[in-house]
Amino acid sequence: MSGVWIYADKYEQGVELLTAGRGVADMLGMKLTALVSGDNNIAQDFIARGADEVLLLPPLTESQPVQDYVPLMADEARDADPDVFLIAASLKGKEMAARIAARLDTALCSECSAMNIDEKGKLQMERLMYGGAAIQTVSISSRPQMATIPPRSYEAAPVQSDRQGNIKTLESPEPSGMQVMERKGKAQASGDITAARIIVCAGRGIENQEDLAMVRELAEVLGGEVACTRPISEEKHWMTEESCIGLSAKEVKPALYLGIGVSGQIQHVVGIREAGIICAVNSDENAPIFESADYGITGDLYQIVPALIEEFKK
Amino acid sequence: MPNIICCFKWVVDEAYIKPSSSGKIDLEWAEYKLSDYDRNAIEEAVQLQEKYGGSVTAVTVASSDATKGIKDALSRGPEKAYFINDDQFENLEPSQTSAILAKVIGDQIDYDLIICGEGSSDMYSQQVGPRLAEKLGIPCIAFVNQLTIEDNRIIAERKTDDGLEVISAPLPALVTVLPDINSPRVPGLKDTLAASKKPVIEIDLEDLGSEYERLLIDEGLRAASMERNCSRFGAGPEDIKAFVEAVRKTGVIDRG
Ligand SMILES: Cc1cc2nc3c(=O)[nH]c(=O)nc-3n(C[C@H](O)[C@H](O)[C@H](O)COP(=O)(O)OP(=O)(O)OC[C@H]3O[C@@H](n4cnc5c(N)ncnc54)[C@H](O)[C@@H]3O)c2cc1C
Numbered sequence: 132m133s134g135v136w137i138y139a140d141k142y143e144q145g146v147e148l149l150t151a152g153r154g155v156a157d158m159l160g161m162k163l164t165a166l167v168s169g170d171n172n173i174a175q176d177f178i179a180r181g182a183d184e185v186l187l188l189p190p191l192t193e194s195q196p197v198q199d200y201v202p203l204m205a206d207e208a209r210d211a212d213p214d215v216f217l218i219a220a221s222l223k224g225k226e227m228a229a230r231i232a233a234r235l236d237t238a239l240c241s242e243c244s245a246m247n248i249d250e251k252g253k254l255q256m257e258r259l260m261y262g263g264a265a266i267q268t269v270s271i272s273s274r275p276q277m278a279t280i281p282p283r284s285y286e287a288a289p290v291q292s293d294r295q296g297n298i299k300t301l302e303s304p305e306p307s308g309m310q311v312m313e314r315k316g317k318a319q320a321s322g323d324i325t326a327a328r329i330i331v332c333a334g335r336g337i338e339n340q341e342d343l344a345m346v347r348e349l350a351e352v353l354g355g356e357v358a359c360t361r362p363i364s365e366e367k368h369w370m371t372e373e374s375c376i377g378l379s380a381k382e383v384k385p386a387l388y389l390g391i392g393v394s395g396q397i398q399h400v401v402g403i404r405e406a407g408i409i410c411a412v413n414s415d416e417n418a419p420i421f422e423s424a425d426y427g428i429t430g431d432l433y434q435i436v437p438a439l440i441e442e443f444k445k
Numbered sequence: 446m447p448n449i450i451c452c453f454k455w456v457v458d459e460a461y462i463k464p465s466s467s468g469k470i471d472l473e474w475a476e477y478k479l480s481d482y483d484r485n486a487i488e489e490a491v492q493l494q495e496k497y498g499g500s501v502t503a504v505t506v507a508s509s510d511a512t513k514g515i516k517d518a519l520s521r522g523p524e525k526a527y528f529i530n531d532d533q534f535e536n537l538e539p540s541q542t543s544a545i546l547a548k549v550i551g552d553q554i555d556y557d558l559i560i561c562g563e564g565s566s567d568m569y570s571q572q573v574g575p576r577l578a579e580k581l582g583i584p585c586i587a588f589v590n591q592l593t594i595e596d597n598r599i600i601a602e603r604k605t606d607d608g609l610e611v612i613s614a615p616l617p618a619l620v621t622v623l624p625d626i627n628s629p630r631v632p633g634l635k636d637t638l639a640a641s642k643k644p645v646i647e648i649d650l651e652d653l654g655s656e657y658e659r660l661l662i663d664e665g666l667r668a669a670s671m672e673r674n675c676s677r678f679g680a681g682p683e684d685i686k687a688f689v690e691a692v693r694k695t696g697v698i699d700r701g
């Protein structure tokens with residue numbers, strides 16, 4: 132059997148993968164199968180957006196983690212033997228993909244950033260290495276060729292009329308013994324940094340949480356959003372991870388990025404590569420951020436940020 | 446009294462990676478380090494031992510060059526290490542690494558809990574932990590930022606895309622930890638000296654008695670270019686003015 136499979140634990144990412152998967156399936160002349168959790172309506176929607184077949188994952192109990200689908204998905208894949216299996220690189224998706232790959236004794240390209248098909252019909256995939264300092268190209272010699280695909284890499288597949296497909300409902304998965312005892316939502320981030328035209332980014336050079344007010348004011352004067360580095364969101368918890376830029380966070384493409392007290396290590400900088408203009412304020416003249424910046428100011432941010440606010444107001 | 450294993454990797458320090466003029470990666474001058482988040486994995490194992498007793502064993506798969514890494518890991522608190530090393534273990538991919546770890550841990554080490562980092566600093570595949578759990582047939586909880594042990598179960602708070610989930614799983618289990626789970630200690634001279642006296646069990650490919658085929662094929666590596674011509678400004682009022690003017694001139698600011 133041959134085919135291309137996709138799975139995402141979130142609907143929005145599922146319809147993005149339909150675009151990715153449809154592209155690969157068409158190039159290889161294969162069927163596209165979507166693993167979908169939900170009901171018949173959702174299955175029909177996936178078919179209307181490009182799937183030839185939907186494997187419907189039955190609902191889980193309240194205390195079952197979504198990872199309980201792993202054995203079921205691996206068993207189905209072992210039977211059907213698809214050529215390609217793409218999974219959305221959400222946090223849950225990355226874990227599930229690694230576990231499915233282990234069960235199927237196949238390789239997995241994590242967070243694939245570009246994908247081509249060579250003349251033999253094999254995937255040639257790119258991913259970041261060394262924190263983003265390098266790009267590695269890989270292929271996979273085992274079956275299925277698996278990859279996780281970062282969210283927002285593809286447009287959502289549009290609904291087309293007159294599409295037909297099969298729906299097969301799978302058996303409910305066995306409880307694994309893992310139990311979800313509690314789910315907590317997260318604090319809403321203020322703005323969407325991936326859509327921002329101007330970003331002012333707070334780094335660990337900022338000493339106190341209150342001092343973020345100064346960074347916010349600068350962002351406001353410029354008409355932009357505030358973002359941060361991983362230490363600000365993950366260690367200090369001054370801002371949410373929604374605001375964090377970099378390898379393990381978000382990639383942004385603003386026209387202007389201004390880093391305040393950001394050292395510019397590769398794992399952060401990889402998230403701003405596509406920025407139009409990169410500016411930086413740092414007291415250390417040897418900070419690596421200056422190598423990645425168009426305009427850099429060497430000096431104390433506590434002196435410079437207020438001065439910039441005044442000057443940009445004019 | 447849990448027996449805890451922490452898995453760590455000895456990696457190229459990416460700060461030393463400089464693209465050569467040909468766009469190739471030049472590793473000649475590279476230094477090595479303990480993969481960043483594996484410091485958190487080791488620290489968490491040691492803190493759990495301080496709380497619940499039991500033992501901490503550090504495990505790595507590497508080429509023989511990683512001897513320094515063993516010492517570094519042991520100076521952070523584990524009482525012994527398994528050094529699975531062979532000259533053929535250069536640049537392993539996650540399916541190989543996890544299969545080798547599963548073979549040694551499954552056959553030779555008593556454990557209740559395995560702790561891995563969220564992802565390694567060089568590959569950042571985020572695969573070895575979950576794969577190892579599957580190979581051993583034990584529960585896996587990834588992206589954990591808080592851990593307790595209760596009645597032979599692990600209670601973990603893990604990050605999800607929507608927020609947090611508190612998960613309970615029976616031991617033995619595997620977790621992968623995020624950097625905010627703890628602040629790794631900085632080993633002192635005494636710790637370094639103590640580390641050289643701790644037992645290290647060495648295992649090579651022949652001892653393992655099987656082959657580990659590469660499934661993720663390397664098709665090339667190139668430097669990611671980031672060419673910007675940096676204009677530098679000082680902190681004086683004239684500099685600030687000039688900076689703001691230069692930024693305005695690019696036309697990226699549409700108001701103010
Ligand atoms: C696998 C992995 C994934 C990672 N993913 C990410 C990611 O997605 N995003 C991310 O951001 N990081 C990530 N990191 C962490 C990254 O390596 C850096 O540690 C982090 O980006 C540094 O943040 P920072 O620049 O805010 O802090 P620091 O590196 O501590 O830099 C602070 C800077 O502020 C300057 N400074 C101090 N005081 C002043 C002052 N008064 N005025 C002006 N400047 C001052 C200092 O000179 C210094 O350069 C990751 C790391 C790993 C290992």
Ligand SMILES: Nc1ncnc2c1ncn2[C@@H]1O[C@H](COP(=O)(O)O)[C@@H](O)[C@H]1O
Pocket residue numbers: 452453454455480482483486504505506507539542546560561562563564565568569570571572573574
């Ligand atoms: N060679 C190795 N030896 C021991 N543990 C490893 C090795 N490679 C990866 N790990 C563990 O698996 C985690 C994730 O690695 P990776 O899948 O490469 O991102 C690391 O943080 C380590 O805890």
